[in-house]
Amino acid sequence: MEEEPAKHCLECGDEIAYGKRSDSKFCCEHCRQRWHNRNRNGMYRLKERYDRILEKNYQILLGLFESQVRSIERSRIMAMGFRPEFATTAVHSRSSMLMTCYDITYRMSEQKIFFIEKRGTRSEPRQEKNAAWDF
Ligand SMILES: [Zn+2]
DSSP, X not given: OOXXXXXXXXXXXXXXXXXSOTTOOOSSHHHHHHHHHHHHHHHHHHHHHHHHHHHHHXXXXXXXXXXXXXXXXXXXXXXXXXXXXXXXXXXXXXXXXXXXXXXXXXXXXXXXXXXXXXXXXXXXOOOOSOOTTOO
């Protein structure tokens, strides 16, 4: 069997001492904790940021839906602060994307967002087949 290449600490880059467990990623406990703290905080900030963007998108869609707006130019909704690349599910269909933002469904094409509907109100949108990321 070939000798494993030397492993290096993910935090400080020092070589991990011979004799450490082979799955060890850190040279010491201090480095392990520093790395985990930094990455946990980074993940938390990212999640918070995405949650805020989704919440804003949701409020914009809900406002449109409640004002009976079912279709809007992408440039107009983006001017309201909507971020079209954020959604809770996105499924490709032939000419548009079938999107959801929590319980609001809509279609999105290059030009517009349309068929804005809210689940449980009016016509229940048919169940998407590939909504793998639905929560
Ligand atoms: Zn280290």
